Structures are given as C-alpha cells and as structure tokens.
Amino acid sequence: KVAYYTFDGTNWHKKDIEGSMFVFSRAEHPYYGFIIQNSRRFLDNVCEYLVDGIEFQRTDLFLLYKTSNMTDNTGIRSIWFGHEQDIQRISILLNKLLEKRHEPPKPLPPPQTDDDSKIFKL
Secondary structure, three states: OEEEEEEOOOOEEEEEEEEEEEEEEOOOOOOEEEEEEEOOOOOOOEEEEOOOOOEEEEOOOEEEEEOOOOOOHHHOEEEEEOOHHHHHHHHHHHHHHHHOOOOOOOOOOOOOOOHHHOOOOO
16 A cells, blocks of 8 residues: 655645555556556546656655756656555566556457366356
8 A cells, every 4th residue: 555645845745545556557658657546535546658858757655756847856756555565566667667668568368268267167
C-alpha cells in the first residue's frame, strides 16, 4: 500500500489517495508508467508516464519525483511506501524502465496451442 503527497514549495500535503501501486508497460509511446489505484475514492487515481524529464529521488520510505512540466519545487510529488523493501524494489524498477523509456517492451509470447495447455479437456 502506498500514499500520495504533494509539495507546495513550503509544506508537504497528504492527498486523499492511498492504495496499490502498479508499474505497467504498453504498446504505444510512452511505453512505461505507473498508476496508484486509489482505494479511498474510486475515481481519484494517479497515473504517470515515464517520459523525458521525469526525475526520481529515493529516501527511506518516500519516492519523490517531478516531471519537466513541473518547473519549480511546487510540482514535486511523493509516494510513501510502508516497507523499505517495497520502495527499494519499485525505485530500481522505475529507474531501469526510465533508462529504456524509448524502447518498446518486448512482446508477449503467443499462447500455447498444444493439447497440454487446455484447462478443460472434454
């Protein structure tokens, strides 16, 4: 579970956004991103794409980030992680994907079609 914060240049503000965080890839550019699926208010999700100009900085339990359209410190965002191993794993993954943000993800292999792959056999 994660929580979402914003910075107004002076103070941090906890938003009413908490829930699961998912890192994703897709076939169209931008190829990679993340979403925080808000469990408090169903329609208030956070979605960010890994594009040119996005920067991440990790602290003990927070992952801070800003994008190129956030020109001053008022645009800094933060994601709080409840466990240090989660922030470590996610920050490594996001930085790896950020390095290859211009490369489309590898396509998934086609589904198996042999008889062993059938769930139900009649």
